[in-house]
Amino acid sequence: MPSYPLTFPTTPKFKSFVVRESYNTPASISPFTGDEQVFEYTGSGKINWDATIPPLKYDDAAVDTWIAFFADLHGRYGTFTLDITSHTTVDYVQGHPNNPSGGTSTIPTIWRSRDNEHTWTFNERKLFTGFTIRAVEA
Numbered sequence: 001m002p003s004y005p006l007t008f009p010t011t012p013k014f015k016s017f018v019v020r021e022s023y024n025t026p027a028s029i030s031p032f033t034g035d036e037q038v039f040e041y042t043g044s045g046k047i048n049w050d051a052t053i054p055p056l057k058y059d060d061a062a063v064d065t066w067i068a069f070f071a072d073l074h075g076r077y078g079t080f081t082l083d084i085t086s087h088t089t090v091d092y093v094q095g096h097p098n099n100p101s102g103g104t105s106t107i108p109t110i111w112r113s114r115d116n117e118h119t120w121t122f123n124e125r126k127l128f129t130g131f132t133i134r135a136v137e138a
Helices: 061-073 087-092
Strands: 016-022 027-029 036-038 046-052 079-081 110-113 127-129 132-137
Touching: none
Parallel strands: none
Antiparallel strands: 016 046, 027 036, 046 132, 079 110, 110 132
16 A cells, blocks of 8 residues: 555646536525525535646656556545646646746645546557546645
8 A cells, every 4th residue: 555645746747627616515405495505514615626747658657657656545545745826836837838937826735536436548559548636635
């Protein structure tokens, strides 16, 4: 069993990166008045993100690194570190401007996969494709 949190692979740069904040806010509507009542539970806000890596050549060393990383996550069980506010991580996203420095952030740095399984494809052109990691704060 690997030691958690894992170190996130450093290459290649992401093809796309989407960050969102979601809340568990159940609601009920009165059958008598039609009024809606919304509840927000303490700790319901969670930051999560999706990142897609670009196609890699079959013999690229990064392929083995990514496959080992996902295998070591054991679905949603394992955790990993990634500071999504750092210059390095922002630079993961191709074409994204540099993150301004000097600010403080409450965005977490320890994450877990939102999925129990991870899939990818090796196509006829010997490219490793179709991989997206979906993560949520641990």
